[in-house]
Amino acid sequence: MNRDAFSAFRIHNDPASGHRAGIETLQMQALSPGELLVEVAYSSVNYKDALAGTGKGKVLRQYPLNGGIDVAGHVVASTVPAFQEGDAVLCTGSGLSETRDGGYSQYIRLPAAWAIPLPTGLSLRESMILGTAGFTAALGLLQMEANRQSPSLGPIAVTGATGGVGMLAIDIYTRAGYEVNAISGKTDQFAALSELGASQCLDRHQLAFSGKPLDSARFGGALDNIGGKMLSGLLPLVQPYGNIAVCGNAGGLVFDSTVMPFIIRGVNLLGVATAATARDIREQVWQRLASDWKPRYLDRIATREVELEGLADVFETMLAGGSFGRTLVRIGKTA
Incomplete structure (x- = not known):
């Protein structure tokens, strides 16, 4: 994947033209800061994502930002010893697509304090069906x-x-x-x-x-x-x-x-306020989801899978009350 120019679903709200959102080509310097650079494999679609992506809800606190409050992928660069290149990580909430760029992008920078190592027992795909x-x-x-x-x-x-x-x-x-x-x-x-x-x-x-x-x-x-x-x-x-x-x-x-x-x-x-959950509780929940609370029917619950190009249709269906189950967003290298 080209790190010099990559695709993202980006949301704007300009004084002159108002809300607009769609796929754009970005460069690394456009991303929000963070100790980890992650190549994104999957994201998902939540109601907040649909509100943000259509401009029908006040979700973003600053503009422009990449959409997507969930993300999972592999670390490709790290400035902290706790994470190494190749580590599989996930992040949900934590300000994604509110105060910093979210997961609808081929790359994302994450603060190490928000990144959760993918627990044993979950794949990246499964972690984003959960999201x-x-x-x-x-x-x-x-x-x-x-x-x-x-x-x-x-x-x-x-x-x-x-x-x-x-x-x-x-x-x-x-x-x-x-x-x-x-x-x-x-x-x-x-x-x-x-x-x-x-x-x-x-x-x-x-x-x-x-x-x-x-x-x-x-x-x-x-x-x-x-x-x-x-x-x-x-x-x-x-x-x-x-x-x-x-x-x-x-x-x-x-x-x-x-x-x-x-x-x-x-x-x-x-x-139940998920976005700002303390890290120790966050880690505890993900460990349970990877073990004794892991759902048996994740593939049934994931009723739709799209790429970035399919997001706009998913948003409209969700806001119209027509969605059923979870929509997975496939973005990059998933192995």
Whole structure:
């Protein structure tokens, strides 16, 4: 691969012409600084990437930047002894495509503090099928278990179950010994969710929340990608001392609740903020994802694979609600 001139999906927001994004030819001096120069093998597509790439969401804090909040590849140059040429590394979140160049590029510079050595048990490809989505699902479970979540409390409800986070959560949580109830409006995909391990699939359009401060407990806990009315409805249904890990807001930023689930049942509401996760926790999550929490069905969950040229179509499909599973972005040398 030519290091003097290489391709990247770059996002601009100029005062005169506004938002524009597309594939450009860059030189090394255009990249954000970092101790590691990485030849990129894979990235992935997350909802934030679609918002950033289309300009329909305020994700980037400076311009121009290369898109892509996930990246995996091989080190080709390092100024720190902890990483050597040829090392396989990954990075998710950590300011990629927000304050510095992201993974939609044939090369990326990374601060050594953000780069995670590829754990034994994962390939570069697998790490990007997981990406921020899998990391989010696993971080949610790690936080729930830190608050004494266990399979004995009952099934974990996973909302937005046909998205990347949701599908990976079903696979990860069942791998960890939990029963999972999948909640989605895409009833035509219920068979696929059952094949991933969901014991029950619930149509979100048919869920009848009573509006009571407390209702008959139905779930041991939940991973909620939706927020809004969904989160309001789930809180009264969680078993005593169960947990809801909140990681998305597709259904709205605001939710209504009383204090009753918290002071009567001891329910915990946990925030899952992946981008700035401390390194020791980040490493712990990736080790679990490479071992006892490694999903069984990654190839089923990776429903689409594109190169940089295919990103624009993927973004539009995702924002229109038409995506299913994870989209892998193949960029460079993948061996």
